[in-house]
Amino acid sequence: MELAKYIVKELKGKGVDDVVATVNKIVVSQIKFSNNKVAKTGNEISVNLSIFIVKDKKIVVTSLKDFNKGEERTISPSNLSHNDKKSADDVIKNLLNFIKYVQPNQNYNGIAEGPFKYKNVKNYDKKIIDVNEFDLMEKGINSALESASRADGIIEKHLTETTLITSNNISTTDKSTRMYFSIRAFKDKDASGHMNTCSSSLSKLDVEGSGKMAGNIAKLARNPEEGKSGRYDVVFSYMPMAALLNHMMDSASTFQIESGLSFLANKLNKKLGNFDLIDQGNLENSFNSTKFDNEGVPTQKNYVIKNGVLKTYLHNTSTAKRYKTKTTANAGLIAPSPSNIILRGKEGNIFDIKKGIYITNVWYTRYQNHLTGDFSTIPRDGIFLIENGKITIPIKNIRVSDNFLNLMKNISLVGKESKHLRSWEADTPVTTPEVLIKNVNISKPKL
């Protein structure tokens, strides 16, 4: 707190217009397991200082992890140590020197004016700090091994303390816990299933359920047959929906829109489908919930798509002014970004289809054209044929080659149960049900 305060005060005193100083202290422990055994333990302590300054619309940012001079220090002491002050003075000097050479960002319109009242966000659980992660990991593995023969994955827990001070009357702190479990189960080399879970609350971390689901998929995935190309009604399970929803929500960032990297450009107030797509920075027990965004604005719930209509892009204060609207509390000081994504749609029997495909995971989602939304992604782990409402045989070697706007338009029904997860392919946590999307183009390689 003192370090960030000192930096903001000094920079403001030297004529800088806007300053945001953020100190993050992160303690992480991680266990990686492979073939049912611990492959590696990991422990990290990291202290990061980020500073954003603006003078005459010229923007400079810096991220520092080198303000150590050997003394004892914490991020919330009452007194600033001599060496921290010296480090701060060095960085202030460097920032002021650097900004002399920078050209103005004509798009910049300022940071939020505080102070704000912050509501408590349920994002801290001491039980996460105290939990024996080995026990949890073993429970997850054992659940998978009820159906599978091997399990691989990660269990990790984080404690994050954030201090944010701005030159516009914002001074706040947040302390959060997070836990993440990822398990991929194998019945044999070609039969696998994958499921993840994450939360800021230990009781919401569904380790055993995830292990069980991964194991069940692996068991069903044995002896897959070659898939066939064509158009199918596809049920996307939780993992692939997490990946696809990350792409959909990232495309709502003003920064993506203005960069030509979004298929949601020029779609405001247009009907894109029949579902709600929400971003909620203060979602209870979520993996990524925080009290405030990167400029100190209290986080909130935003309907980005409501009843299928694109209602807003993701904004910070600066982009919101440009679009004559209010910030959605999604700073990113330069690029607004999502926090926790939620999908809601019309509930129904998603497997009630004559002929379709059930996809349980995807990866490598890549675009031919971000602006049009043309993309492909590859199912991995169990892929199954659905015939007359039932999962029949496992299949392999197919690819979803379609367009994001088509997928959105064709979201038909969602399952009853939602899960909260993130993954390698889905950096932003997602709360999603399984989803039936009709008329999806499936391609496959020529052998």
Add this chain to the structure above:
Amino acid sequence: MYEDLADFAIKRLESLGASYAESKLEEARGSGYVIKNGNVEISGFDKSIGLGVRFIANGTLGFLSINDLNKSKLSDLIKNSFNLTKTASKIGEKVRLSEEKTVKANYEVKQKIKLDSVSPDEKIKFLTDIDNEINKKYFRFFSLSDSISRKYFVNSEGTKIISKIPNVSFYYFITVIINNKSMQRYLPFGNSGGWEFVKKWDLKNKTLAEIKALENVIKKGVKTPKGKIDVVVGPEVTGIASHEGVGHPYEADRILGREAAQAGGSFINQDMIGHKIGSDVVNLIDDPTLPNSNGFYLYDDEGVKARKKILVKDGKITEFLHNRETAIQMNVKSNGSSRASDYNKESLVRMSNTFVLPGELKEEELFEDIKLGVYMKNFMEWNIDDKRFHQKYTGAEAYLIKDGKITQPVINPVLEITTPALWSSVDALSKKVEFVAGNCGKGEPMQGIPVWFGGPSMRLRNITMR
């Protein structure tokens, strides 16, 4: 300045009973600049210093990292981490490392034009000068960054290596729009070295040529011919196919299953050395020692001397990529392929500069006997499954080949093919090798590391495209 802490970490772990310990102090600094549609969005600099320590306790691997470089905090973290790993060893993989020579080395990549000597405004001007030449109706996104990384590596076997590697990188993302039709291109550049490489990239001319080519595709592009045709792919496509379809599945940690829940497995198994995987003309290398390459290093992050690896010779698998942990499991020595992106990440088996060796033909000779085909010069969309068995590359700049000659452009030709089918269909190679920079992802948390991939143009026979 904190080398003593790196040394201390080794002694502390030995005193606790670790059978092996290595410690890496990494100091990095750099700057970055982003120009979006002609507007200077953001500029900045960063600096970090931290210590990453890997050790074996009761046969199980432990890793810790800290950037709060205080001896007592480090000591406490080591103790806690060691105890955690000891507990984990009850259900832990018993890790052994291949025996390797101890090394004392100190090396540096020289900068002809020092990165520090080029001011931020010169770097920004470099980007705006390119932007000024481009049609303002198009989306333009440029990112330029530079860094200098100094590493001090020690291990409990007596190896001590100091290295200093500067790196420059750039990428552009261009969207060309004509009459509501659009095409996009992303292209990265990267070298280890100084500002002299940014000058060598000839970015203004390359960007403008690429825009012109995309405009031509939008205006005059035709559909991909149906049926079996011959295909010539340019060095960019050769490179990505080498990286994705050969380099990744030859990473021994994937073959052994250690990365199964993250980067995935491999369609290759460890008994496939000598297995025919491509045609006789296919020879494929991974070589971190290429001077000033993007994936350059002389000693890997386990302190093993780097060397050129011949992954495929005359179409047969000859070698996998190894670190010390995988090497001993396959009864070989490490070939120096262990890399970590930062001090706070464990090193994994990684590629460096992966490429196909050239043939003897001139570029135009590859087209001569093709009656009907497609020349896919470069690509935009690509992906590959987690076992690296089937992949898709969709062309950006591509042309129809008719009666041995390049004719009109082709819109979005799709090459969706299995890895063995792709490499078995290669029958000729051009003599000029070109490289593209990449940022290869692996691990959890994700580690992006600088690589090159490339090769010559390749001719593929009897291919079905879409």
